[in-house]
Amino acid sequence: MVDAIVFSSVTKTVLTADGPKSLIKDVNLNFEAGGIYGIIGLGGAGKTTLLKLVDHTLTPTSGTISVLGQDLGALDDRGLAAVQAQISKVGVFPDFDPDRTILESVAIAAGEDPEAHEPDEKARAKAFRLLREVSLRSQKDTYPAQLSGGELQRAAVAKAFASDPRIVLLDEATAAQDHLESLDILRLVQQFAHESNATVLLATHEISAVKEICDHIVVLDRGLVVEEGVTHAVLADPQAAQTRIFTQSASSLGKVQTLLDGHDPVVDLRPGQKLISLRYVHEDVSEPLVSLVTRKFGIDVNIMLADVQIVGKYPIGGIVAVFEGPERNIRDAIAFLRSKKVRVEVLAEN
Ligand SMILES: Nc1ncnc2c1ncn2[C@@H]1O[C@H](COP(=O)(O)OP(=O)(O)OP(=O)(O)O)[C@@H](O)[C@H]1O
Structure with a gap:
């Protein structure tokens, strides 16, 4: 299996009023291409930091991060932009232009030129197909404010996959939804990821989300990776105290x-x-x-x-x-x- 993302001895330290604080400590991780990874941890465990290091929104204090075969620290701006163009993100709250219809926003993401003001016909056709898949066909011409939170998050998943990304980063993407809406969103992520062989990192504090779609799990505790492996094996026989807290809370x-x-x-x-x-x-x-x-x-x-x-x-x-x-x-x-x-x-x- 080819690795889409490799963390080698990665530490991220920031200066706080109380002195230096390591948000991520000596993390070594390999994310295989096409895998769906659940990054689980309590609030403040370092999940968001880990995702931000993948798309270079944050830079590591030490260690190296390789994404799609490129050492991020060794790339110039152009090389970095080329890698970042292959990464999509979905956060807790969907990020849509309030003045564009859902179809237009998804079509712009689907187009060859992300800076284009008007999507072309091909991009529109792709956006239409994606919106149909996320059951928003009849709402394609509505504006973000006219959709519910769950509908908008489904549209955000369509938008995230519209550009055929190699990597999709989801940061608590279902945290604001009820259980059934979360399930819908997670299954769509799984379906699109399998169809496109994209690598997915799902940061969450919900073990149910990991069980639902993740084939691998990484457990973070205060910046440290305390356990990782194939989801069913880790959850069946958790070794780290932090993992047991999650499995027991769900059982x-x-x-x-x-x-x-x-x-x-x-x-x-x-x-x-x-x-x-x-x-x-x-x-x-x-x-x-x-x-x-x-x-x-x-x-x-x-x-x-x-x-x-x-x-x-x-x-x-x-x-x-x-x-x-x-x-x-x-x-x-x-x-x-x-x-x-x-x-x-x-x-x-x-
Ligand atoms: N720039 C910063 N300066 C100081 N502390 C920070 C900074 N960014 C994050 N932190 C702290 O680092 C820790 C890890 O943050 P991070 O957002 O990665 O955790 P998380 O697991 O995503 O948490 P949550 O689930 O609450 O979003 C937290 O204690 C956070 O307060």
Whole structure:
């Protein structure tokens, strides 16, 4: 795979009233061409900084950044402009000329000359096609102020892809939309990216957005990359504390800890019972493992919470269940489950 973007030991430091502050620290990342990457982190983690370094809106304090095979630090203005012309951006709020119709704005982006005042017929035809794809055909001649936030963001996605960019940077592009609108926008990004083989970087604090369309995930925490990898693998078995905060916040399985902390009667265990969490970290969960251990080891398994989601094509998640039976049988059942690459944790026992 060819890399569209490579960060090598990149640090960005700014001077603040409290002294120097590193927004991004010694970041090494390779973004493959055609990949859809979720850059996730809490507010202030450095997501926007990372995106701004890609299109050279910010320059690194140290390290090198290569975009589309070019070392940004070594380019002259012309070379830089040529790289930047192949990058599109979508922010939280869509950026449209209020005095132009949606069709005109998208057509200008689709035209050969981005400075052109009037788009030509070919560009208009392309803009029309894109607006039809984002379900804005009937609103093509309206002005930005006449569209809802979600509609305008769909138009912004059409505009971003109109210039056939090699790289698309989305900074919290769905943060101002409701869940269904976000889904629509994300799926359009995925569709256009796959059709054009563009590389997409989606900066977000919403793990649901990453699960929806990103094949890779990069987790940032206070300027550091704390975890990265293929989305379903990272989310199935997160290693960094920051990643676990995101996965737990999105899963109902985390509720069990609240129940345990609050000594909720639901988690009162009788003698011989164990409260166990099972997490699927393997791609194949096709075997009916719960019914298998019940039969094979002669124990009862009573499921309390279950949360299995499909990420990409892979099921991730798990269950929390009460295991009941002879101590030895439960121990053997746990060993069996672990041999099947299920992550088993005894949360409480009596
Ligand atoms: N020019 C600057 N001078 C000083 N501090 C800055 C500057 N730009 C950003 N920061 C700080 O650097 C940190 C990283 O900012 P950045 O915008 O990259 O984070 P983020 O992950 O995108 O956050 P958010 O999700 O809130 O947008 C933040 O603490 C921010 O306040």
